[in-house]
Structure formats: C-alpha cells, structure tokens
Amino acid sequence: VVITAAQLLAGVTDIDGPAATITALSVASGGGTLVQNSPGVWTYTPAANYAGPVAFSYTASDGSASTSATATLAVAAVNDAPVLEAALADQSVAEEGVVNFTIPAGAFSDVDGNALTLSTSALPAWLSFDAATRTFSGTAPADFNGFIDVTVTASDGALSASDTFRLTVTPVNDAPVVSGPVTLPGIQEDSAGVVITAAQLLGNASDVDSTLTVTGLTVPAAQGTLVSNGGGIWVFTPAANFSGAAVFSYSVSDGTAPPVATTASLDVMAVNDGPNGVIVVGSPLATDEIAAVGTVVGKVSGTSLDAGVTFTYSFANNPNNIFAIASLTGLITVNDGILIDFEQAASHSVTVRATDNNNLSFDQILTITVNDINPENVTGDIRDNILVGGASADTLSGGFGNDTLIGGGGNDTIAGGIGNDTLFGDAGDDAIDGGDGNDTIFGGDGIDTVEGGIGNDIINLGNGNDVASGGDGNDIISGEAGDDIIMGGSGQDVLIGGAGNDRIYGGLGDDSIYGGIGNDIAIGDDGND
The missing domain is CATH 2.60.40.60 (Cadherins)
Known part of the structure; x- marks a missing residue:
C-alpha cells in the first residue's frame, strides 16, 4: 500500500514556521516492509499471511524543530489457498494385488487453518478413495497391468491445491487355464497314422499373457504309438485291432507357471475283423x-x-x-x-x-x-456197409446192402443179411452166415462155422477144422487146410476138400466134389454128382 507524507502530516500543525516534512518513517508493530519510492512517498507491504493492526512511527520536522508521531492501518484478513507441502509419491502394486495406501496427513496445509477436503480424479471401478481416512483401497483386476495417473485435490471450500501421482500395476505371469479334456476327430480301427497337432491339443487351453506349448504327450502302448515329428506335430498309429477311446496324457505349459495336466481322447471306431x-x-x-x-x-x-x-x-x-x-x-x-x-x-x-x-x-x-469199443455189436442198414470188428468176439450184421464184413481177431458172429456180401472171419472161431444173396465168404484161421444161405456163394474156409454149408444156390466151397465138414446143400455145387481129412456131402443137385489131400469121405447125395 502507498503511504504519503501528506497522509502522515494530516494531523501535524506548525504555527510559525515553514511547512513540515517527514524525516523518518518505520514500522513500529505488525511487521511488514517499507520502501521509500521518492521523497514523501513510501510503499508498505504487509507480512505474508498477516492480518491485523500495523503501527508506524515517524518524525515531522520544519527544519528547526521536530516532533514524533504514530500512524496505524488495519490489514484485513483474506482466504489463502491450500498449499502442497510434500509431493505425493508414486505407488506400485502387482497385477491382481491389493491396493492400500494413505496420503500423509501433512501433504497439504492451509495457513488460514481452514479444514481441507480431499478429492480425486475419476478412479476405475476397482479402486476407491476414503476422504475421511485419506486412504486408497482396492484389488487390481485379473489380467490387468499398466498404470493410471491419479490427481488428489485439497480444497478449503474456495481455493484448492492439487498433485498427481502414478499408480502402476506391474504384470505377473498368469498360469494356463484348461477348461476340460480335448476330443480329437475319430478314426477307424487299424487305420494308418493320423496327425495330431499342438493346436488341437491346446483347443481347450488359454493363457492371457503367454504362449502355450504341449509337453509330455503319451498314450498307453496297448492303444497305439506316438511319433513326434517336431514343431508340435505327432503321428498316432492305433495298435492292431484296438478299438475304443485312445486317451492321450500331456501337460500345458507357458514356460513359467507349473504345467497343467490334462487329457485328450480319440475314438478308434471298431471295424469288423471277422x-x-x-x-x-x-x-x-x-x-x-x-x-x-x-x-x-x-x-x-x-x-x-x-x-x-x-x-x-x-x-x-x-x-x-x-x-x-x-x-x-x-x-x-x-x-x-x-x-x-x-x-x-x-x-x-x-x-x-x-x-x-x-x-x-x-x-x-x-x-x-x-x-474203440470191444466187443462190437453192429447192424448195417440199407447201404453197402463196411463193418470191421476188433480183437474181441464181435457181432456184425450186414443189413440190406452189398456189405463187406470183417470179423478181425476173436470168435465173431457175422451175418451178411440180404445182399451180395463179402464176409471175412479172420482169426478166431467164427460163426458166419452169408444170408440171402451171392456172397463171398472167407473163414480165415480158426474153427469156423459157415452158412452160405440163399444164393450162389463162394466160400473159402481157410485154416482150421471148419464146418461149411452152402445152402440154396450153386455154391463153390473150398475147405483149404484142416479136417473140414463141407455140405453143398441145394444146387449144383463145387465142393473142394483141400488138405486134411475132410467129409464132403453133395446134397441136392448135380455137384462136383474134390477131396484133395488127406483121407476124405465124399457122399454125393441126390443128383448126378
């Protein structure tokens, strides 16, 4: 404020002298500074933030005499703006971390002693500010990193002061996320190798901040084989004749976080192998x-x-x-x-x-x-049967066909039945009956009893003291070795005793009888023998 000599001399009088002047001016109380701009002119600047009375002391002189006096002025109070006392420090929190810090109590001041109200610039939804406690709180969201600049303003209701700090959210590695097993395209049983790619295996995996890879891919040997071609490519060949779900086990890795184990399946569809x-x-x-x-x-x-x-x-x-x-x-x-x-x-x-x-x-x-069944008891049917006995006493019956019956060892009973049969007694004391038909009979070794039956039969008794009867028909009977009894029966028979003392009976018909070696008895009976 400007103070002049005229203002100071307004209350000074001198009845006899020249005009008075101010020879000295100073601040007596209330502070502040005085600067003389020119003779009789001063500028007074009040002390900072001071409000109240200010007293000045001065001397008035007419050149011969002087007097001291005082002058006063009032410095009216005005509102002072709040002041930032200390810059707000930048803050840092890890991604998905908890934010909790407080603005220092003396960060802002007001010389007037006015109460200050704090406020901030717009904040994200995850961050809040409590003005009463001067505290920021919140949790950094998932997968967010970066920074926000926050301006804090202190106001006394009329004037304000502000400062800006930076809140940095530092990145952290997010682990891979696998939503579930992967289903691969199916193939048929016994198919040639099928290509499986890492992209397929990572179909249900994600990572917000890293590139994923497949590690440790395996499949049970009973289900098939895997060959890695490198570069995230494998060839799977199903095991021979395997069908069902081939299950692949592997891990998903981002190279930093622990790998996440998972599976994939591939349907090997059955085909008919026969x-x-x-x-x-x-x-x-x-x-x-x-x-x-x-x-x-x-x-x-x-x-x-x-x-x-x-x-x-x-x-x-x-x-x-x-x-x-x-x-x-x-x-x-x-x-x-x-x-x-x-x-x-x-x-x-x-x-x-x-x-x-x-x-x-x-x-x-x-x-x-x-x-083998011993003894056998067999009867043929209408076909031409071949029946062969064993070493026991078998019973073989030919039936209605042209049969071949072979007694084998043992005392067999052989009946040709109806038909032109061939009968073999073989070893043993056999009972052989040709039955109806033109039969061929071989007695074989042993004491055999042979009946030709009806028909033109050929009978060879073989070794042994055999008994043979030709029966009806024109028969040929040969006794061979042994003391045989041969009876021709009806018909024109040829009877041959062979070696041995044989008895031969022609029977009915014109028979031919040959005794052979030995003392034989031949009786022609009826007919021209």
Whole structure:
C-alpha cells in the first residue's frame, strides 16, 4: 500500500514556521516492509499471511524543530489457498494385488487453518478413495497391468491445491487355464497314422499373457504309438485291432507357471475283423465208434478280435456227412454212426466254418477222435456197409446192402443179411452166415462155422477144422487146410476138400466134389454128382 507524507502530516500543525516534512518513517508493530519510492512517498507491504493492526512511527520536522508521531492501518484478513507441502509419491502394486495406501496427513496445509477436503480424479471401478481416512483401497483386476495417473485435490471450500501421482500395476505371469479334456476327430480301427497337432491339443487351453506349448504327450502302448515329428506335430498309429477311446496324457505349459495336466481322447471306431479262429469248448472232440445218431461229440466256438460278435456254425468239409453241427450253438453230434469205425479210422477230420454277424467266416480243421469199443455189436442198414470188428468176439450184421464184413481177431458172429456180401472171419472161431444173396465168404484161421444161405456163394474156409454149408444156390466151397465138414446143400455145387481129412456131402443137385489131400469121405447125395 502507498503511504504519503501528506497522509502522515494530516494531523501535524506548525504555527510559525515553514511547512513540515517527514524525516523518518518505520514500522513500529505488525511487521511488514517499507520502501521509500521518492521523497514523501513510501510503499508498505504487509507480512505474508498477516492480518491485523500495523503501527508506524515517524518524525515531522520544519527544519528547526521536530516532533514524533504514530500512524496505524488495519490489514484485513483474506482466504489463502491450500498449499502442497510434500509431493505425493508414486505407488506400485502387482497385477491382481491389493491396493492400500494413505496420503500423509501433512501433504497439504492451509495457513488460514481452514479444514481441507480431499478429492480425486475419476478412479476405475476397482479402486476407491476414503476422504475421511485419506486412504486408497482396492484389488487390481485379473489380467490387468499398466498404470493410471491419479490427481488428489485439497480444497478449503474456495481455493484448492492439487498433485498427481502414478499408480502402476506391474504384470505377473498368469498360469494356463484348461477348461476340460480335448476330443480329437475319430478314426477307424487299424487305420494308418493320423496327425495330431499342438493346436488341437491346446483347443481347450488359454493363457492371457503367454504362449502355450504341449509337453509330455503319451498314450498307453496297448492303444497305439506316438511319433513326434517336431514343431508340435505327432503321428498316432492305433495298435492292431484296438478299438475304443485312445486317451492321450500331456501337460500345458507357458514356460513359467507349473504345467497343467490334462487329457485328450480319440475314438478308434471298431471295424469288423471277422472270425480269427474256432476253438473246442470243454473236452476234446471224441465219440465211440458206431455211436447212435445224436451222440454228442463236443462243442466249438468261434473267436474274434471284435467285441459283441455272434457266430453261426456249419461244416465246410464233413466227409460222408458223418457228423452234424448245430448252427447256433456249435454243438457237434453224430449224424451217421455206422461210418464211425475205429478199426477203419481212429479219427476223422472235419472243417468247421464259423460265420459272424457280418457274414465273414473262418474255417478251422479239427480232429475228432474215435474210441474203440470191444466187443462190437453192429447192424448195417440199407447201404453197402463196411463193418470191421476188433480183437474181441464181435457181432456184425450186414443189413440190406452189398456189405463187406470183417470179423478181425476173436470168435465173431457175422451175418451178411440180404445182399451180395463179402464176409471175412479172420482169426478166431467164427460163426458166419452169408444170408440171402451171392456172397463171398472167407473163414480165415480158426474153427469156423459157415452158412452160405440163399444164393450162389463162394466160400473159402481157410485154416482150421471148419464146418461149411452152402445152402440154396450153386455154391463153390473150398475147405483149404484142416479136417473140414463141407455140405453143398441145394444146387449144383463145387465142393473142394483141400488138405486134411475132410467129409464132403453133395446134397441136392448135380455137384462136383474134390477131396484133395488127406483121407476124405465124399457122399454125393441126390443128383448126378
């Protein structure tokens, strides 16, 4: 403020002298500074932030005499703006970290002593400011990093002061996130190798701040093999005949955080491989010789690498249809027991065909064992049978065909039946009856009893003291060695005693009798012998 001499001399009078002047001016109280600008002119500046009375002391002089006086002025109070006492420090927090810091109490001041109110610039939703406690609080959001500049303003209601600090959210590594197993495109059973890529395996994985890789990819050996071609490419080849879910185990890694274990699956779709074998279920395949029709031989079952397969069964080779097989169960039974003869074949080979429900089949040759039965008691049928006895006393009956009956060892009973039969007694004391038909009979060794029966028979008694009767028909009977009894019977017979003391009876008809070696007795009987 400007103070002049005229203002100061307004109350000074001098009755006899020249005009007075101010020779000295100073601040007596209240502070502040005085600067004389020119004679009789001063500038007073109050002390900073001072409000109140200010007293000045001065001297008035007329050149001869002087007097001291005082002057006063009032410095009216005005509002002072708040002041930033200390700059606000920058702050830092890790990504997803907790923010909690307080503005120092003396950061702002007001010389007037006015209460200050703090406020901030706009804050993100995750950050709040409590003006009463001067505290910032919040949690940095997931996957956010960077900085925000925050301005804090202190106001006394009229004037204000501000400062800006930077809040930095520093990045941290986020672990990979796997939402679930990966499903890879399916392939067929026994397919060639299929390519699997890291991109496929990472289909359900994510990472907000890193590039992901696949590590430790494996698959069970029973399901297939993996070959790495590098660069995140593998070739998977399913195991032979494997079908179902191939499960791959691996980890997802960002190179920093712990790897996350996960899986992927690939459906190996089954294809029909067809049957791959026929096996015997339970006991080995076997039957007694000359077994009855329907006798169980055994059971077979088809095998396949495929699951849920059903089979039907048939014979691809079954000589003479000796056996039968149940199409649904694989049960093998006897179909023609007369053809099952241990002495002719101790086993039979058949080819069983197993056909699956996709009409694929597998043929398996199987052996059926024939059990020897002693003694045998066999009767033929209308066919031309071949019946062979064993070492015991067998009973062989030919039936209605042109049969071949072979007694073998033992005292056998052999009956040709109807038909032109060939009968062999072989060793043993056999009883042989040719029956109806033109039969050929060989007694063999032993004491045999032979009856030719009806028909033109040829009888060779063989060694032994045999008895033979030709029966009806033109028969030829040869005694061979031994003391034989030969009876021609009806018809024009040829009777030959052979070696030995034979007795030969021609019987009815014009017979020819030859005694042979030995003391024979020949009786022609009726006819021209």
